[in-house]
Amino acid sequence: MRPFFLILPLFLLFSCHNGDSSRERLPREKFVSVYCDLLQEVQRSRNAGSDPATAEKNAADVLGRAGVLREDFEETTRWYNADAQRWKAFHEDVTRELERREVPIPPPR
Secondary structure: OHHHHHHHHHHHOOOOOOOOOOOOOOOHHHHHHHHHHHHHHHHHHHHHOOOHHHHHHHHHHHHHHHOOOHHHHHHHHHHHHOOHHHHHHHHHHHHHHHHHHHOOOOOOO
């Protein structure tokens, strides 16, 4: 799972920082969920050999399905990046969520 954390910043933060602090920060639970969705999409795109334009469109689709503006996602990312402890705690939540998503649900009896 660690390679995801190295790939995502390169994949998602493809725009320049414009210093617009008027953007809204996402609630932690929503950010964790969307971040995990994006990590999984990055992996799917990578496994499928998607070109960068397709991978970027797929990431935009993930944000759209979640009802999250890219700018708000990026603002939230910058806010977490500003404090190493906050970012570390966030990544612990992301790791738990990704592990939870990997656990297969047993079929009903």
